[in-house]
Amino acid sequence: MSAVAVEVRPPLWRRLIGFNALTAVVFGIGGYYLGWFIGHHINGASVAYLGVGGIDQNDLSVFLGYFLGVAGFLIGMGFGVYPWARLRGYPPxxxxxxxxxxxxxxxxxxxxxxxxxxxxxxxxxxxxxxxxxxxxxxxxxxxxxxxxxxxxxxxxxxxxxxxxxxxxxxxxxxxxxxxxxxxxxxxxxxxxxxxxxxxxxxxxxxxxxxxxxxxxxxxxxxxxxxxxxxxxxxxxxxxxxxxxxxxxxxxxxxxxxxxxxxxxxxxxxxxxxxxxxxxxxxxxxxxxxxxxxxxxxxxxxxxxxxxxxxxxxxxxxxxxxxxxxxxxxxxxxxxxxxxxxxxxxxxxxxxxxxxxxxxxxxxxxxxxxxxxxxxxxxxxxxxxxxxxxxxxxxxxxxxxxxxxxxxxxxxxxxxxxxxxxxxxxxxxxxxxxxxxxxxxxxxxxxxxxxxxxxxxxxxxxxxxxxxxxxxxxxxxxxxxxxxxxxxxxxxxxxxxxxxxxxxxxxxxxxxxxxxxxxxxxxxxxxxxxxxxxxxxxxxxxxxxxxxxxxxxxxxxxxxxxxxxxxxxxxxxxRIKAPVNPWSSLSIEWQLPSPVPVHNFDQIPVFTSDPYGYGEPSRPSALPAASPAGGSS
Amino acid sequence: MSDVAHPATEYSIVEGEPPELMGRNLNSAGHLLASATAFFFLAFVFAYFYLRSLNNDHLWRPKHVDPSLTLGTLVMALTVASALLVRLGVLDHRAARRAQWRLKGALALVAGLIAIVLQFVEWVSAGFGPADGGYASVFIGWTAFNVLFVLGTLFWLENLLATAFRYRRIPSGAPAPGEASGDAGRLGHDIADPLSLVRSGLESLSFYWAFLAGLGVLAWIVLYLI
Amino acid sequence: MAPPAVTPASPSVAHGKRFLIAWIVLSAIATPLVAIFLGPAIPPGNDSVQASEQVFSNTVMVSISTPVCVFVLLFLLYVFASFRSRGSALVDGPPIRGDARIQLIWMVVTSATVLFLAGFGTYELLKSGSGGGQGPNAAFQPAGYKRALDVQVIGQQWEFTYRYPTYGGVEVPHLVLPADTLIRLHVTSLDAIHSFWAYQLGVKADANPGVDNIVYVETKGPLQFDIHCAELCGLWHGYMFDTGHVVGASTFAAWIKRQQSYFEPVMRYLPPYATNYLPDPSRRAG
Incomplete structure (x- = not known):
C-alpha cells in the first residue's frame, strides 16, 4: 500500500455510498424486516415487527427474514451487479x-x-x-x-x-x-x-x-x-x-x-x-x-x-x-x-x-x-x-x-x-x-x-x-x-x-x-x-x-x-520484513512483500517441487521467465 | 533471487489469459457442481428408503397420499426435453449455427419453466400436505429443492441466451470495454469475447443440466414408480 | 544469496540404531508399568461384568498406546537434541527424500496394530455387548440372555422412570436391580433423545423416541450407582441424574412387591407395557 495512485478523492460521505459493507448491513437489516413482514402475513400471526425482545414462534417469518436479510446483505455488498448484468446478457x-x-x-x-x-x-x-x-x-x-x-x-x-x-x-x-x-x-x-x-x-x-x-x-x-x-x-x-x-x-x-x-x-x-x-x-x-x-x-x-x-x-x-x-x-x-x-x-x-x-x-x-x-x-x-x-x-x-x-x-x-x-x-x-x-x-x-x-x-x-x-x-x-x-x-x-x-x-x-x-x-x-x-x-x-x-x-x-x-x-x-525471512524455496517467498496485485509479471515455469533443500540444483524450483514490464 | 514480479508493473501488461482457460474452469465447475448436487439429493434418497423401511407409527404412506403420476411424468419429461434441447443447442453452437442454438435454447427455457409451473400445480392439487407422514415429507422436500436447483440452472441458461441474443449480430470479438460489463463506471478487465463466454458456459451448462435432469428421472422413479 | 552448506549425508553416528534401542528399552519398561498400574485404575471399575470388560479393554488400549506414545515423544526429543541447527549460518540438511524400506515397515506395523485392535474390540463387543446400547435386534446376544430380567428405562424431559414388565409393568421413579443377575434394559424415550448412563455399571444407551434400545448388564454385588443423562436433551439436561441401587435377591423381591402395591392405584392410568410409546407429536414443548 505504498504507492497509491494520486487522484482526487471525493469526500468521505460520498465514498461511503455505493456497494460496500455499510450498505450491505443496511440492506441486510432492511431485508430481514421485509422477510419478517411477509412471513407474518403468510402465517397470519400477530404482527410484531420489532422482533427483538419477545420470543415469537413464527418460524416462517424468522426464516424469511434471514433469507431476505442475507439477500439484501449480498446485494448491498455488490453481488447483485453480476447476475443483473448477466440477466441482461452482458458478459461480466x-x-x-x-x-x-x-x-x-x-x-x-x-x-x-x-x-x-x-x-x-x-x-x-x-x-x-x-x-x-x-x-x-x-x-x-x-x-x-x-x-x-x-x-x-x-x-x-x-x-x-x-x-x-x-x-x-x-x-x-x-x-x-x-x-x-x-x-x-x-x-x-x-x-x-x-x-x-x-x-x-x-x-x-x-x-x-x-x-x-x-x-x-x-x-x-x-x-x-x-x-x-x-x-x-x-x-x-x-x-x-x-x-x-x-x-x-x-x-x-x-x-x-x-x-x-x-x-x-x-x-x-x-x-x-x-x-x-x-x-x-x-x-x-x-x-x-x-x-x-x-x-x-x-x-x-x-x-x-x-x-x-x-x-x-x-x-x-x-x-x-x-x-x-x-x-x-x-x-x-x-x-x-x-x-x-x-x-x-x-x-x-x-x-x-x-x-x-x-x-x-x-x-x-x-x-x-x-x-x-x-x-x-x-x-x-x-x-x-x-x-x-x-x-x-x-x-x-x-x-x-x-x-x-x-x-x-x-x-x-x-x-x-x-x-x-x-x-x-x-x-x-x-x-x-x-x-x-x-x-x-x-x-x-x-x-x-x-x-x-x-x-x-x-x-x-x-x-x-x-x-x-x-x-x-x-x-x-x-x-x-x-x-x-x-x-x-x-x-x-x-x-x-x-x-x-x-x-x-x-x-x-x-x-x-x-x-x-x-x-x-x-x-x-x-x-x-x-x-x-x-x-x-x-x-x-x-x-x-x-x-x-x-x-x-x-x-x-x-x-x-x-x-x-x-x-x-x-x-x-511496522518493521519491514525481508522478502524471504525463512529462506524458503517455495515460490511465494520469491515474490515481493506484499505481493503485487497481478502476482507474476509472467507466469513462471516449474521444473521441480519446492523442497530441494540441500540439493545441488537448488534454485531450479522456479525459474520464472524474464519479467515483462519492470526492471531489475 | 529470481525476480518474478514487480509491484510497479503495469497491470494491463500482465492481464490476458489463455482463451481456453475460461472453458476449462467452467467445465470443471460443472462437474464439481454436479457431484455436489448428487450428494445433496443423496440425502433425500437416503431419507426415502430409510423412512420407508422404518415406517414409524405406520405413517410412511397413508392411503390418500398419492401424487398424480401424470403430472409427475410431465414434469420429468419436460425437464429431460429441456436438457436434450440444450444438448442439441450445444451441437448447433459448435457447428456455428447460432440462430438454431438460440431457438433451441429458448425452447429449452420455456420447457423448464413449464415444468416448474406444473410442479406447483401438482403440489396444490395433490390432496395431501407436508404433514401427512414420511412419504409426504420426502416428496415435498425433494421436489421443492429440485425446483430450486432447476430454477438456478434455468437462470444460467437465460444468461447465456441473453448474451447470445445481445451479440447476435457481431460475428465475434470484443465490444467496447465499458459496454461489455454493463457498467460503464467500472474499471474493466473485461472478458474480451462474449461469444467464447457463451460457448464455454454452454458446454458446462449442458453437462450440468443433463445431470440434473437425470436426477429428475431418479426422483420420478423413486417417488412415483417404486 | 549463496546456497547454504550441506551437511554430509553419511552419518558419523548410528543415530537410527541408537534411537531404536532407546525406544525398545523405554517401551519395555513403560508398557508393563502402564498395564499393571494405570490400566486397571481406569474407570468404570469392577461393579458389573460389563464394567470389568471395559476396564480390560481400556487396559489393552492404554498398553498398546504406550509404545506409540514413547516412540513419537522420544523421537521428537532425540531430534531436538541431535539435529538442531547450531550457529547462525544457514545450513541445509542432507537431501533424503524417502526410504521405501522404512515406509513398508511402518505400514505393516501400523496395519497390524490396527487390525489387532479392531479384532480385539469386535471380540469384546460380541462377547457380552459390553454395556453399550445395541438396538432392538442385535445379531449377537450374551450367553444366557433368555433368562435375563427385563427392565424398561423411559427417558423424558427431564427424568428417567423404570418399568418392570415381569412384575405387572409397574412404573417406579428410581432404579433398583437384583444382584448377580443378567438384566436386559429396554431404553426408550417419550420426547427428545436422552442417553441412559449408569456409570458404575458401565452402561450407556441412547433413549430414542419410538425405539427399543436394548442393553445387557450383569450385576455383581450390592451397589449404589450413579445414573446420568449423557445426551443433550434440553433445558434441564444437566439436572437429569439419579441414584440407582443393586440389592440382594430377597431385598429386591420385597422391594418390588412393595412398589406393586404402592403404585396399584395409578396403574390403570398407565398405558400397557410396550417396547416403546408414541406420545403426541413432540412439537414446541419447551
Whole structure:
C-alpha cells in the first residue's frame, strides 16, 4: 500500500455510498424486516415487527427474514451487479474492485490476496467470539452448585461455542491461507472463480452475524449437533443455528469447488501433480470433503427447516419420521467435517517442516497418499458417533474397523513429518514451534480417538468430557496450533511486516502449556463421569474443573498476547520484513512483500517441487521467465 | 533471487489469459457442481428408503397420499426435453449455427419453466400436505429443492441466451470495454469475447443440466414408480 | 544469496540404531508399568461384568498406546537434541527424500496394530455387548440372555422412570436391580433423545423416541450407582441424574412387591407395557 495512485478523492460521505459493507448491513437489516413482514402475513400471526425482545414462534417469518436479510446483505455488498448484468446478457468483468485502498477490504473484491486477508480478520473475529463463549462456559463450571448463567443461557453458550468453532473454523486454513497462497504456489494470477471466492467469505460473515443473533430469539438448546427432535421442539433461536450452518455449508461447498477448480485447471506450466506443494495437496483433499460433505449438511438442515415451518415430519417419530435419519445424515456430513478441520493442519505441518528442518519433505508420495486416504476413509466411519444409539448395532464391528483404519493414513503423515526432521538442521522459529506442538497434540488426540473408536471403551467415554477433550486435542491442537503456525509463517509475506518474535515465543509457550493443562485433565474428568454440556457435575470433580477453568483463562490470555503482537507489529511498529525471512524455496517467498496485485509479471515455469533443500540444483524450483514490464 | 514480479508493473501488461482457460474452469465447475448436487439429493434418497423401511407409527404412506403420476411424468419429461434441447443447442453452437442454438435454447427455457409451473400445480392439487407422514415429507422436500436447483440452472441458461441474443449480430470479438460489463463506471478487465463466454458456459451448462435432469428421472422413479 | 552448506549425508553416528534401542528399552519398561498400574485404575471399575470388560479393554488400549506414545515423544526429543541447527549460518540438511524400506515397515506395523485392535474390540463387543446400547435386534446376544430380567428405562424431559414388565409393568421413579443377575434394559424415550448412563455399571444407551434400545448388564454385588443423562436433551439436561441401587435377591423381591402395591392405584392410568410409546407429536414443548 505504498504507492497509491494520486487522484482526487471525493469526500468521505460520498465514498461511503455505493456497494460496500455499510450498505450491505443496511440492506441486510432492511431485508430481514421485509422477510419478517411477509412471513407474518403468510402465517397470519400477530404482527410484531420489532422482533427483538419477545420470543415469537413464527418460524416462517424468522426464516424469511434471514433469507431476505442475507439477500439484501449480498446485494448491498455488490453481488447483485453480476447476475443483473448477466440477466441482461452482458458478459461480466473478470475482476472487480481490485484498486488499491483500504476500501476494498470492506466489500466485494476479486483479488484473492484481499480475500485472504478478509478471511483472516473475519475468522479471527468469530474465533474471538467463540473463544469468549468458551471462557464463559468455564466460568460457569467453576462451581458445580452455583449457577452463573441460567440453564438455558448456558446451553446457548455451549451451542454457540461449538457451532461457531465448527462452522467458521472449517475455513480457518482454506479461507485465509489457501485463498492467498494456492494461486501463488501454483503460479496463477487469480482463483478460478474470483467472485465466488469473495462470496464464500461474505456468506460466512453473514452466517456468523446470524448465529450471534440467536441470543435475541432465546438461544438454542441443542449444541452444535442440533439433534432432532429437540431441534424441532426448540424455539426460534434454533432458526439462527439452521440458517447459520446452511450458509456455512454453502460457503464451504463453493470454497471447495473453487479450490479444486483452481488447482486442477490453473497450474502453471511444469507444475505436475508430483511437483505440487504438499500444502496444495492438503487443500485439495480438504476441498473434496468440503465440496461433497457440505451439500449433505445443507440438505439435512433443509429438512429440519421444513419440519419447523411447513410441518413436514422427517424427524418426528409419531409422524412417520425418525430422529435416526437426522443423526445419520448429520454425521455423514459431520465426520468428513472433522477432517475438514484436521487435514489443513497436516498440510501446514508438512509444508513448513522442510523449511525449518532444511531438508526435503520425506516421502512426498506417502504424505499425499495419507491425505487422500483420510479423505476417502472419512466417508465410511460416521456411525462411530452413534455406537450407543441403537442404530444398526450389527454394523458396529465394521465401523470400529473403518475408524481404526483411519489411523493408518494419519500415521503416514506422522512418519513423513518425523522423518523430515530426522538429521535435519532444525531451527526453532515461532512457526516451527507451533508445528512441533502439533505432533504432541495430535498424538494425544489420535490415541484418545482409539479409545472412542473401540465400542467397549466408548461406553464410558462417549458423550463425556473424554470425547470433548479428544476433539479439542485434535481440532484445537491440530487446527488452531497450525493456524497460528501459518499466521506467524506467512504474515510477513501477506503484510510485508514482521511480527515480534519474542512475543510470538511467549504466546506459543503460554498457549501450549495452558492448552495441555486445560484439556489433559478433562480426559480424567470424562472417565470419572462428567457428561458433556452439563451445567452441573458431581461435586468431587470440582478440583479438576477449577484447575481446568483457570488453565482455560490462561489459554484465553495467551490469545491476547497474540492479539497485542498482531496489532502492535502490523499497525504501530511496522518493521519491514525481508522478502524471504525463512529462506524458503517455495515460490511465494520469491515474490515481493506484499505481493503485487497481478502476482507474476509472467507466469513462471516449474521444473521441480519446492523442497530441494540441500540439493545441488537448488534454485531450479522456479525459474520464472524474464519479467515483462519492470526492471531489475 | 529470481525476480518474478514487480509491484510497479503495469497491470494491463500482465492481464490476458489463455482463451481456453475460461472453458476449462467452467467445465470443471460443472462437474464439481454436479457431484455436489448428487450428494445433496443423496440425502433425500437416503431419507426415502430409510423412512420407508422404518415406517414409524405406520405413517410412511397413508392411503390418500398419492401424487398424480401424470403430472409427475410431465414434469420429468419436460425437464429431460429441456436438457436434450440444450444438448442439441450445444451441437448447433459448435457447428456455428447460432440462430438454431438460440431457438433451441429458448425452447429449452420455456420447457423448464413449464415444468416448474406444473410442479406447483401438482403440489396444490395433490390432496395431501407436508404433514401427512414420511412419504409426504420426502416428496415435498425433494421436489421443492429440485425446483430450486432447476430454477438456478434455468437462470444460467437465460444468461447465456441473453448474451447470445445481445451479440447476435457481431460475428465475434470484443465490444467496447465499458459496454461489455454493463457498467460503464467500472474499471474493466473485461472478458474480451462474449461469444467464447457463451460457448464455454454452454458446454458446462449442458453437462450440468443433463445431470440434473437425470436426477429428475431418479426422483420420478423413486417417488412415483417404486 | 549463496546456497547454504550441506551437511554430509553419511552419518558419523548410528543415530537410527541408537534411537531404536532407546525406544525398545523405554517401551519395555513403560508398557508393563502402564498395564499393571494405570490400566486397571481406569474407570468404570469392577461393579458389573460389563464394567470389568471395559476396564480390560481400556487396559489393552492404554498398553498398546504406550509404545506409540514413547516412540513419537522420544523421537521428537532425540531430534531436538541431535539435529538442531547450531550457529547462525544457514545450513541445509542432507537431501533424503524417502526410504521405501522404512515406509513398508511402518505400514505393516501400523496395519497390524490396527487390525489387532479392531479384532480385539469386535471380540469384546460380541462377547457380552459390553454395556453399550445395541438396538432392538442385535445379531449377537450374551450367553444366557433368555433368562435375563427385563427392565424398561423411559427417558423424558427431564427424568428417567423404570418399568418392570415381569412384575405387572409397574412404573417406579428410581432404579433398583437384583444382584448377580443378567438384566436386559429396554431404553426408550417419550420426547427428545436422552442417553441412559449408569456409570458404575458401565452402561450407556441412547433413549430414542419410538425405539427399543436394548442393553445387557450383569450385576455383581450390592451397589449404589450413579445414573446420568449423557445426551443433550434440553433445558434441564444437566439436572437429569439419579441414584440407582443393586440389592440382594430377597431385598429386591420385597422391594418390588412393595412398589406393586404402592403404585396399584395409578396403574390403570398407565398405558400397557410396550417396547416403546408414541406420545403426541413432540412439537414446541419447551
Amino acid at each position: 468483468s473478470l475482476r472487480e474492485k481490485e484498486q488499491q485502498g483500504v476500501g476494498r477490504y470492506f466489500g466485494l473484491c476479486t483479488d484473492h490476496k484481499v480475500v485472504g486477508i478478509q478471511y483472516l480478520c473475519g475468522i479471527g473475529l468469530f474465533f474471538f467470539i467463540g473463544g469468549l463463549n468458551a471462557m464463559l462456559i468455564r466460568v460457569e463450571l467453576l462451581s458445580p452448585a452455583r449457577q452463573v448463567f441460567p440453564a438455558g443461557q448456558y446451553l446457548t453458550l455451549v451451542g454457540m461455542h461449538g457451532t461457531m468453532m465448527m462452522g467458521i473454523m472449517s475455513s480457518a486454513i482454506l479461507g485465509p491461507f489457501a485463498n492467498y497462497f494456492v494461486p501463488l504456489m501454483i503460479g496463477a494470477r487469480r482463483m478460478a472463480f474470483p467472485r465466488i471466492e469473495s462470496l464464500t467469505f461474505w456468506l460466512l460473515m453473514a452466517g456468523g452475524a446470524i448465529l450471534t443473533t440467536t441470543i435475541f430469539f432465546g438461544g438454542f438448546p441443542t449444541g452444535w449437533t442440533g439433534y432432532q427432535p429437540l431441534n424441532d421442539q426448540a424455539n426460534t433461536g434454533m432458526d439462527s443455528y439452521i440458517v447459520f450452518f446452511a450458509l456455512v455449508g454453502i460457503s464451504m461447498c463453493l470454497l471447495g469447488l473453487n479450490m479444486i477448480a483452481t488447482i486442477v485447471t490453473m497450474r502453471a506450466p511444469g507444475l505436475t501433480w508430483s511437483r505440487l506443494p504438499i500444502f496444495c495437496w492438503g487443500v485439495l483433499s480438504t476441498a473434496v470433503l468440503q465440496l461433497l460433505a457440505a451439500p449433505v449438511l445443507i440438505a439435512v438442515l433443509g429438512m429440519a427447516m421444513l419440519d419447523r415451518t411447513a410441518q413436514t415430519t422427517f424427524f418426528i417419530p409419531s409422524g412417520g419420521g425418525s430422529p435416526y435419519l437426522y443423526q445419520n445424515l448429520f454425521w455423514v456430513f459431520g465426520h468428513p467435517e472433522v477432517y475438514i478441520l484436521a487435514l489443513p493442519g497436516f498440510a501446514i505441518v508438512l509444508e513448513l517442516l522442510p523449511v525449518f528442518a532444511r531438508k526435503p519433505l520425506w516421502g512426498y508420495r506417502l504424505a499425499v497418499a495419507g491425505m487422500l486416504g483420510v479423505t476417502l476413509l472419512s466417508w465410511l466411519v460416521w456411525q462411530h458417533h452413534l455406537f450407543m444409539s441403537g442404530i444398526n448395532s450389527n454394523l458396529r464391528p465394521f465401523y470400529m474397523l473403518s475408524t481404526e483404519l483411519i489411523s493408518i493414513p494419519t500415521g503416514f503423515t506422522f512418519l513423513c513429518g518425523l522423518m523430515t526432521l530426522w538429521r535435519g538442521q532444525i531451527r526453532f522459529t515461532v512457526p516451527m514451534l507451533f508445528c512441533l506442538a502439533w505432533f504432541f497434540n495430535f498424538l494425544i488426540g489420535g490415541l484418545s480417538g482409539v479409545f472412542l473408536s473401540d465400542v467397549p471403551s466408548d461406553v464410558t467415554t462417549h458423550g463425556s468430557f473424554f470425547s470433548m477433550a479428544h476433539f479439542h486435542y485434535t481440532i484445537m491442537g491440530g487446527l488452531v496450533f497450525t493456524f497460528f503456525a501459518a499466521i506467524y509463517y506467512w504474515i510477513p509475506k501477506m503484510t510485508g511486516f514482521q511480527l515480534n518474535e519474542r512475543l510470538g515465543k511467549i504466546h506459543f509457550w503460554v498457549m501450549f502449556i495452558a492448552f495441555n493443562s486445560t484439556f489433559a485433565p478433562l480426559f480424567a474428568a470424562g472417565f470419572l463421569g462428567q457428561a458433556r454440556r452439563d451445567v452441573t457435575y458431581p461435586a468431587h470433580l470440582q478440583f479438576i474443573n477449577d484447575w481446568v477453568s483457570i488453565s482455560a483463562f490462561v489459554l484465553g490470555a495467551s490469545m491476547l498476547v497474540f492479539l497485542y503482537n498482531f496489532v502492535h507489529s502490523l499497525l504501530f511498529a
